[in-house]
Amino acid sequence: MSDRSDVVETQDDDDRVTMGSTNVFRDFGVPDAEARQARILLAATIMDIVQDNGWSQKEAAERFRTDSVNISKILGGRVRGFSIDRLLQLVANVGYSIDMMISAAPSEGGTLRVAPVASMSRGSTGGWICLWDRTAS
Numbered sequence: 369m370s371d372r373s374d375v376v377e378t379q380d381d382d383d384r385v386t387m388g389s390t391n392v393f394r395d396f397g398v399p400d401a402e403a404r405q406a407r408i409l410l411a412a413t414i415m416d417i418v419q420d421n422g423w424s425q426k427e428a429a430e431r432f433r434t435d436s437v438n439i440s441k442i443l444g445g446r447v448r449g450f451s452i453d454r455l456l457q458l459v460a461n462v463g464y465s466i467d468m469m470i471s472a473a474p475s476e477g478g479t480l481r482v483a484p485v486a487s488m489s490r491g492s493t494g495g496w497i498c499l500w501d502r503t504a505s
Contacts, residue, residue, distance in 0.1 A: 407447040410455035414442050417462060432458045 393401035418428045418439075425443065429436045442450070442458075456466050 403452065406452050407450060407455060408445070410452065410459065411442050411445060411447045411450075413459060414455070417459070417464070418443065431462050433461045434458060 388395040391401055391405045393404045398404060414432070418425075421431075423431065425436050425439050428443075429439045432439060438450075441447070442455075447455070460466055
């Protein structure tokens with residue numbers, strides 16, 4: 369049996385599953401993992417808004433005040449080239465509020481957490497998704 373709590377072993381020792389964090393980019397050591405995760409979460413929120421409202425790509429582009437090419441990229445999960453600021457602006461363009469809170473961390477470092485609005489609109493409790501935590505040593 370493994371000493372690591374994040375490794376699950378089956379009866380066949382060749383089958384091991386390692387539990388990841390909430391950020392697959394960080395799990396694989398991808399540079400700028402937190403920013404990539406934030407962009408993906410914002411794109412997922414945009415996807416949910418489009419789906420929840422039943423908008424076509426053309427209608428979504430009009431409502432988000434962008435072009436169909438950008439909406440097509442976002443709905444396809446291709447967010448390279450979109451800044452977090454730009455994605456936040458798109459969400460705000462369709463009437464969603466974006467709340468940010470900055471507070472002192474209890475120790476060195478800090479955390480960045482996002483609560484996707486679209487998941488809460490479906491009645492789930494949503495919850496904060498931690499993008500990075502610099503408080504842990």
